[in-house]
Amino acid sequence: xxxxxxxxxxxxxxxxxxxxxxxxxxxxxxxxxxxxxxxxxxxxxxxxxxxxxxxxxxxxxxxxxxxxxxxxxxxxxxxxxxxxxxxxxxxxxxxxxxxxxxxxxxxxxxxxxxxxxxxxx
Numbered sequence: 001x002x003x004x005x006x007x008x009x010x011x012x013x014x015x016x017x018x019x020x021x022x023x024x025x026x027x028x029x030x031x032x033x034x035x036x037x038x039x040x041x042x043x044x045x046x047x048x049x050x051x052x053x054x055x056x057x058x059x060x061x062x063x064x065x066x067x068x069x070x071x072x073x074x075x076x077x078x079x080x081x082x083x084x085x086x087x088x089x090x091x092x093x094x095x096x097x098x099x100x101x102x103x104x105x106x107x108x109x110x111x112x113x114x115x116x117x118x119x120x121x
Contacts, residue, residue: 041068
């Protein structure tokens with residue numbers, strides 16, 4: 001691996017909002033997600049409701065580089081979004097090149113992929 005190559009950046013974590021406000025908060029984020037997914041250097045961008053905690057919103061972003069993150073991020077959440085956040089735990093991680101778990105050319109489940117690769121549980 002070229003040590004001088006830009007590392008991918010993953011932004012991951014969660015926000016806590018009042019459960020009564022979560023649906024509106026997520027709807028307000030719809031345009032942000034659409035813009036991010038079109039932004040140069042964005043590999044993935046998701047803001048989603050947690051399945052267990054009614055006040056939790058999960059954040060997952062993947063970017064080609066730190067420069068791409070900074071170019072898109074600008075000033076961060078809007079004033080209204082910031083006011084709705086009760087707490088937040090979101091961090092950036094520099095990551096090594098990814099290893100694919102699934103072969104996109106084969107419609108595998110983890111179990112069938114393991115069997116195809118000779119791994120038996």
